[in-house]
Structures are given as C-alpha cells and as structure tokens.
Amino acid sequence: GSTGTATFTIxxxxxxxxxxxxxxxxxxxxxxxxxxxxxxxxxxxxPSGGVTYTYYTDSNCTTKTSTSDxxxxxxxxxxxxxxxxxxVKATIAAAGNYTxxxxxxxxxxxxxxxxxxxxxxxxxxxxxxxxxAKTPTVTVKDGTTTLVAGTDYTVTHDTSANVGTRTVxxxxxxxxxGSTGTATFTIxxxxxxxx
Numbered sequence: 001g002s003t004g005t006a007t008f009t010i011x012x013x014x015x016x017x018x019x020x021x022x023x024x025x026x027x028x029x030x031x032x033x034x035x036x037x038x039x040x041x042x043x044x045x046x047p048s049g050g051v052t053y054t055y056y057t058d059s060n061c062t063t064k065t066s067t068s069d070x071x072x073x074x075x076x077x078x079x080x081x082x083x084x085x086x087x088v089k090a091t092i093a094a095a096g097n098y099t100x101x102x103x104x105x106x107x108x109x110x111x112x113x114x115x116x117x118x119x120x121x122x123x124x125x126x127x128x129x130x131x132x133a134k135t136p137t138v139t140v141k142d143g144t145t146t147l148v149a150g151t152d153y154t155v156t157h158d159t160s161a162n163v164g165t166r167t168v169x170x171x172x173x174x175x176x177x178g179s180t181g182t183a184t185f186t187i188x189x190x191x192x193x194x195x
Contacts, residue, residue, distance in 0.1 A: 019106035030079040036090035049095030118181030133159040
C-alpha cells in the first residue's frame, strides 16, 4: 500500500522561423516582406503564435525605419515604400508549447519604378520673342500620380532666348530613377515696328 510521487517538466521550445530575401519595384505603397515560414521543432507542428515584422535601415538591425528617415514607413519599424535596401526580422509570439523566436535578418530591396515615358505638361507652349529666356511651368505625371520636382525628377532645357523650338527633358530620380519624359515649347518671331 505504499506510494510515492515524482514530477517531471516538459519545457516549451523555440520554433524555427525563417524569412526570405525579396526584391520589389517602387509602387507608391508600403512593400512588405513575404510571409515568414514557421515550423515546430518536433513532429512538424506549426506554432500558432502571431508573427510580427520589424524593418531596419542598417544591416546590423539596430536602426528601425521611421516616419522621418526617407523610407516612407508610416510607423517605427514599419514596412518601407521608397527606393532603398532594408533589413527585416520576423518574430513569433510565444504560444502553447513554443517560446517566442526571432528569425535571422532578410534583405528587402526596393528598386526604382522605370516608366516607359512620364507625361509632361507645360503651362505655356508658345511664347513671343522678347529677348528673354523662357522657363515654362512643368507638371509631370506617372499615370495618375503627380511627381514632385527635385524629389522625383529634374528638369533641363535650352535656355536660349532666340526664336525656335525647345525641348524640356525630364529625368527621373529617387523612386523614378531611369524614367524620362519630354515636352516642347516654341518661341515665335514677332513683327518689328517700322516707321
């Protein structure tokens, strides 16, 4: 009739979580890394904890993306939208028989969107000669998106004041590096006054 007891403990284990590198093209929206692959360490069971992703601007994963660093992220550690190279780690929360776990870093590379041709509209396309160089106002669009001068493109054209047709050339930069567009304006001859 004698009895005795002893105890043993089954400890939670860390699942394996992996994230793959990704290359994407600028789209104007935040770009997320593809979903992490999470596997259990025994029996192939997949842990059910939630996975979160943190984005960094440095390869040591010490500086999170932010709303003011040029990445275009809308929150600290959020997914970026602008051209650049970013680094990502995925973390799965502890759940059931599994502890929390964090992946090794993955690289997210966002490249510029190269449009076949940007749409360039000039405020004025025809001038009368007056001896002064002309600089028309420029509106540049990629589809329905209006680009920002200096940030998304630069403008060049012949600044001669003489009669003739001038080509305005738009060169994309930043998120639109490699994109181009052109438009033309004319400086017309005028009749002199003769008495």
